[in-house]
Amino acid sequence: MTRLSVNINKIATLRNARGGDNPNLVQVAKDCERFGAQGITIHPRPDERHIRYQDVFDLKKIVTTEFNIEGNCQEQKFIDLVLANKPEQVTLVPDILGQITSNHGWDTIANQDYLKYIIATFKSAGIRVSIFVDPVPEMVAAAATTGTDRIELYTEAYATNYSKGKEQAIAPYVEAAKVARQYGLGINAGHDLDLHNLKYFVENIPGLQEVSIGHALISDALYYGLENTIQMYLRACATAK
Template sequence: MTKLSVNINKIATLRNSRGGNVPNVLQVAKDLQQFGAQGITIHPRPDERHIKYQDAYDLKDVVYTEYNIEGNPVKKFMDMVLEIKPTQVTLVPDADDALTSNAGWDTIKNKDFLKEVIQEFRNNNIRTSIFVDPVLQMIEGAKDTGADRIELYTEEFAHQYGLGNKKGIDAYVESALKANELGLGINAGHDLSLDNIQFFKQNIPDLLEVSIGHALVAESLYLGFDNVVNMYLNKLK
């Protein structure tokens, strides 16, 4: 079964909009795990506009499933991850002013940089994943960096699926097959939802983990976290 890791950035965004501690990010993380989520994902950004760096430290004692921290490996981010030692760190090439993740790494151009960063994390027994577009050369480049896994950037799949174009999955299938051939684990995330997750799961061989935040939180406004988490789990079987 593919694991479901819930990204709780949107919970922090809602909290920050009023100040104070409502909704409580730590309590939501506890509840999501109780409802069946197999991991918690956060993506702290330099401006801390949603998840704050202090949240990352506080969640260390709350997350008992898998703890996945995403971000651009600038010094502050790396220092934090090395201190917390989460289950997994997912490297994302975000610009400081990016509204949301919008591209994967050029693993060929950034090979030496990524290799050095990944070695540091591996020396500390932290599993590494690289956020990549579904491009075979980028998958091959990810292998050369020493990463344990890739996370397929699924925005284009979700867009094409929403248009009714199921052929939009083809590049992802080819990328997954290449990753399997190279011995890379496969994660996926970005714009996956209850509408498209089952089709994606059924077509991607050996999909280990999906990270879902925006859609899951939006769906939960109507249906509740407990219901939505279990709806995802059923579709991922």
């Protein structure tokens, strides 16, 4: 079964809109786990517009499933934050300052030396490392020589093109996953996966270990309720491959 990690950034955004502590991020994380989520993902950014740095320390104390911190490892504050909390997994994303959301994967060829250094830094602390990559075979192959444990396939292009032709939309991801398996890399995926396109993705990417989903899942929860929504996503992830 592909594991579901719930990204709770949007809960933090809602809380921050009014200040205070409603909704309570820690309680939501606990509830997500109680409802079946197999991981909690957060993506702290320097402006703390959703996840605050203190949230990371608070969540580390209570998350009992997999704690996944993703973000821009070219920021020293992010590096220090991850090393101070030692999550089960860190996902490295090549964001820039002020970026609204992640929109591309690493150039694992041009950034090979840097990635080797930063991945070794996290792995020496006992943290599993995943790096964000586009579904480009050359980039996946080069990821294998960085020392990373996993890649996370950036799925925005798949989600955008799914309604135009799902076979064509998923083809690059099938090839990228094939290369990843050849090199012994674990495979995660995330970005714009939702109840419409998730099942087909899971069905067609053998060896997919984990999906990280936030925006769509929290949006669906407004209509279906959080517990029911998590169960719906879990059923899509449980599709036999």
